[in-house]
Amino acid sequence: MAPSAGHLRPGRYLAFFALIVVVLYALVFFTGSGKATPKLGIDLQGGTRVTLTARTPDGGQPTRDSLNQARQIIETRVNGIGVGGTEVVLDGNNIVITVPGEQGDEAKNLGRTAKLGIREVITSVPNTPAAPPSAPASGAPSAPATAPSKPAGGGGAAGAPAQQPPSTTPSAPAGGQNAGKNPIEEARAVRQAPALMPKDPKNQQEAAAAQAAQQKALAALTCAPNVADPLEGNDLPNQPLVTCGDKDATKYVLGPEIIPGTEIANANSGYDQQRGQWIVDLSFKSAGGKTWGDFTSANVGKQAAFVLDTDVVSAPTVQNAILGGNTQITGKFTQTDAKNLADILKYGSLPLSFDSSDATTVSATLGYASLQAGLIAGAIGLAVVFVYCLFYYRLLGILTIWSLVLSGLLVYAVLVLLGRWIGYTLDLAGVAGLIIAIGITADSFVIYFERLKDEIREGRTFRSAVPRGWARARRTILASDAVSFLAAAILYIIAVGDVQGFAFTLGMSTVLDLVVVYLVTHPLVAMVSTSKSKFLSNPRNLGLGAVQKLGSQRKAARPAPGRRANVKEA
Helix, strand or coil, X not given: CCCCHHHHCHHHHHHHHHHHHHHHHHHHHHCCCCCCCCCECHHHHCEEEEEEEEECCCCCCCCHHHHHHHHXXXXXXXXXXXXXXXXXXXXXXXXXXXXXXXXXXXXXXXXCCCCEEEEEEEEEEECCCCCCCCCCCCCCCCCCCEEECCXXXXXXXXXXXXXXXXXXXXXXXXXXXCCCCCHHXXXXXXXXXXXXXXXXXXXXXXXXXXXXXXXXXXXXCCCCCCCCCCCCCCCCCCCCEEEEECCCCEEEEEEEEEEEHHHEEEEEEEEECCCCEEEEEEEECHHXXXXXXXXXXXXXXXXXXXXXXXXXXXXXXCCCCCCCCEEEEECCCCHHHHHHHHHHHHCCCCCCEEEEEEEEEECHHHHHHHHHHHHHHHHHHHHHHHHHHHHHHCHHHHHHHHHHHHHHHHHHHHHHHHHHHCCCCECHHHHHHHHHHHHHHHHHHHHHHHHHHHHHHCCCXXXXXXXXXXXXXXXXXXXXXXXHHHHHHHHHHHCCCHHHHHHHHHHHHHHHHHHHHHHHHHHHHHHHHCCCCHHHHCHHHHCCHHHHHHHHHHHHHCCCCCCCCCCCCC
C-alpha cells in the first residue's frame, strides 16, 4: 500500500532545497570575484577562434598521440602566457583555440611550431642581388665579388659580437629540376642535400663541389616576407640546412643540428642594460648543457645559429667556452618579440607543424546581439510553457511555473560556479541546451500530473492519488531523464567545440531537473493535496474537474463490496 501524502513531510524537502540554493549563492557572492555572472563564450561576448591544421613531413595523417601532445603543449602555453578563458580542443586533425574577450592577438602566436634547434653556421650571405661586374680599367679580369655577411642578431653568446668572414655572393638561380615533387621533399632535395657539406674539408675537390652546391641552394632560396616555407617545422635535424634569417636579410648554410629545442629547461626575456637590447636567457638540461659546453669550447670564433621553424632568429659568435648550461639569445628583438619567443620556447616544442587555416574574430557588439537573441528565445520558450501549463493544469500549472523558476535559479548558480572553478564558458550552443532542457523539465511535470489524473479516473480522491501517482510517475521520470542524460554524455564524449557545450548544459539541466522534481514539485503537490483550503481542494481549480467526474462515474458503476453481480448461464 502506498504511503499517504502526510508521511512525506514536504516541509523538510523544501527546506533542504532552500539550503542548497542558499549555499550555492553564498559561494557565488562570497568566493572568487563575487560577480554573479557566468563566463561567456566568444559568440556571446566577442573574441577570437583560431583553427590550426596539423601537417606531417610525409603528408600523412598525424597520430592521435602527437595531436594530444600538441594540444597539451598549447594548453600549457596558454596557462603560461596568461590568456584568460581560453579553450583548446581537438577537432579531427585540427586544434581549435578559443579566446573570449579582446586577447585574440595573443592566440595567433600560440600555435607556433617552435621547432628549435641549434646549428653551426657554415657560411652566410646577405640577401641582396649581386651587383653586375664592372669592366676593369686595365682590361684585366676582375676578382670575384665578395661582400661581408650581415650579422644575424648581433651580440655573441658570451660577449661582444665578432666580425664574420666574407662570403661569396650567390650565383643565379638554378632551374626547376625537382618540379612536380612533394613541396617538402623538393625543398629538402635542394636545401638539405648532404652534398652541402664536404665529408673531408681537406679534400679540395670535395670542398669545391660542396661550395657549388651551397651557392646553387642559396640562389634558389627566396627570402621575402609572407613567403611560405614548406620546410617550416619539417626540416631534418641530421642534415645540413639552407635557410633565411635576420628578418630575411641574410641567407645561411647551416650544419646538422647540434642541440634540439627539447633540451631547453627554461627561457625568460629581459633587458640587457649593457647592450641596450632585449634578450632571451636560456638554461639547458644536463645533456644539452654538456653538448653546448663542448661545442662552444671547440668552436670559439665561429657562429652558432638558433633556428626556430627553419628561420635563424639569432646567430651569435662564440667568444669563449660557455659552461654550466646557461646562455643567451640576442637579436633585434622588441620587448614583445623577446617575450613571445621566451614563452614559446619555455613551454616546449610541438611534435607537429601547424598551418593557421582559420581565424575568426567576433566583435563584442555582435556577441551582445547573440546573447540578446538567446535570452529572447529562452523567454519565448518559457512563456509558451507557462501558458500551456496555466491553460491545461491551472493551479498545478502555477506549481509548474514556480518549479521552473527555482530550477532556473539553481542552473544559473551552477553555471556561475562552473565558470569560476573549471573555466566553463557559456556559448550559444549551451544556451540552446538550456532552452531544450526547459522542455525536459516540463515533461517531468506532465508525466507526474498525468499519473495523478490516471489515479483520479480510477475513482480516488486527489489526496489519495498523490502518493500513488508519484510512485508510478517517478519510475518513468527516472527512466526518461536517464536516457536524456546518457544521450548528452555520449554526445559530449564524441563531439567537440560548440556541440560539447550543448551536450554539457543539456546533461547538467537533466540532473538538476531530478533535484527540482524530487525536492520541490512533488512536495508542493503533496502540500496542496493535504491543504484544508476549499479553494485548493476544489478539483476544478486544479484542472482535475473533468477527470474527477469521470472517476466518480466509474466508481458508481462498480458493484458494491461483498456483492456479486448476477450472471445467467447459457
